[in-house]
Amino acid sequence: MSFGKKLLTAGLVAGGALGALATLNKLTEAMAGELDTVLTGEERRYPWKYGDMFYEVKGNRSAQPLLLIHGLSVGASSYEWRKNVDVLAQQFRVYALDLLGFGLSDHPAIDYTPETFTDLISDFVREVIGKPTVVVAHGLACAYVVVCAHRRPQLFERLVLVEPSATMLQEMYISPLHSLWKAVLRLPIIGTSIYNIFSSRQAIRRIYDEQGYYNPSLISDEMVEYVYTSAHQSNAHYALSSLLSNHLTLDSYEPFASLQMPIVALWGSEGHMPSETSAAFKRVNPQIEVHILDKSGYQLQEEQAASFNSLVQEFAATAVKPQK
Numbered sequence: 519m520s521f522g523k524k525l526l527t528a529g530l531v532a533g534g535a536l537g538a539l540a541t542l543n544k545l546t547e548a549m550a551g552e553l554d555t556v557l558t559g560e561e562r563r564y565p566w567k568y569g570d571m572f573y574e575v576k577g578n579r580s581a582q583p584l585l586l587i588h589g590l591s592v593g594a595s596s597y598e599w600r601k602n603v604d605v606l607a608q609q610f611r612v613y614a615l616d617l618l619g620f621g622l623s624d625h626p627a628i629d630y631t632p633e634t635f636t637d638l639i640s641d642f643v644r645e646v647i648g649k650p651t652v653v654v655a656h657g658l659a660c661a662y663v664v665v666c667a668h669r670r671p672q673l674f675e676r677l678v679l680v681e682p683s684a685t686m687l688q689e690m691y692i693s694p695l696h697s698l699w700k701a702v703l704r705l706p707i708i709g710t711s712i713y714n715i716f717s718s719r720q721a722i723r724r725i726y727d728e729q730g731y732y733n734p735s736l737i738s739d740e741m742v743e744y745v746y747t748s749a750h751q752s753n754a755h756y757a758l759s760s761l762l763s764n765h766l767t768l769d770s771y772e773p774f775a776s777l778q779m780p781i782v783a784l785w786g787s788e789g790h791m792p793s794e795t796s797a798a799f800k801r802v803n804p805q806i807e808v809h810i811l812d813k814s815g816y817q818l819q820e821e822q823a824a825s826f827n828s829l830v831q832e833f834a835a836t837a838v839k840p841q842k
Contacts, residue, residue: 569624573615577607583647584610589657592717593749595621601823619757630760632768635662643673650675652834661686661768668773676780684795687771696764703759713755732788732815775802782807782833786814
């Protein structure tokens with residue numbers, strides 16, 4: 519066979535393979551089903567410059583505003599606050615949002631960066647809530663909220679940081695390998711196919727089993743199915759391409775050290791080195807209040823929902839000491 523014919527054959531095979539992957543990707547997305555919220559508040563959408571953001575609000579209009587911001591992971595959304603919203607809404611005007619690129623919010627095919635989310639959070643608090651807010655952030659979102667509070671302290675009354683990682687106190691370096699990995703994950707067909715492997719039901723269950731829960735019985739089929747459906751909304755792989763390639767990490771050491779507002783940080787006792795991590799945060803800002811909740815991991819707001827809700831309620835009700 520001549521070189522030209524071999525090249526043509528290889529091209530046809532490659533094209534057929536890409537076509538098959540594209541079809542499989544479409545089927546995976548179509549079969550994931552339609553996503554709906556399980557929260558019981560009033561459903562709204564916030565039109566932002568890159569797309570609409572879904573959020574729910576519940577509680578007395580005159581109550582103190584409290585904003586819940588979910589962590590960033592495969593299939594993440596405000597679903598993680600399902601055991602907290604109703605209880606907290608008895609005391610607060612609760613806002614629970616899906617960040618852009620996640621859950622029921624739009625999934626624009628943009629380059630997601632830490633600035634995407636810091637700008638979004640600041641704009642949401644300023645334009646939607648419009649007054650000083652108690653903000654509860656989970657995981658990677660803690661770094662974004664800290665930076666937002668540093669830039670606009672008048673909008674952030676106090677912070678609750680749930681499982682903040684010590685990496686947010688470290689200088690970040692994005693290697694060429696990270697950038698290459700991000701570029702691969704953003705490819706329309708191949709990137710989506712790789713993403714579908716990372717976001718399969720089996721992968722989601724494994725992630726939660728290894729990192730999320732002290733009590734594995736809480737990883738229900740219903741929960742896995744919701745996260746899976748959320749993870750397979752159209753264009754969901756764009757935000758995750760930045761996350762999985764380490765492009766959403768944010769060094770917030772200096773902003774965190776300078777914050778003067780009340781801050782409480784919570785970790786699960788079965789998480790990743792909670793004592794060492796909490797000590798690191800105390801060294802940077804000695805004013806913060808620290809709690810480690812027993813028998814819980816990364817998803818402590820669910821595993822220890824009663825303790826978590828009580829801590830948030832008590833912390834927000836404590837009088838703010840005047841600054842010297």
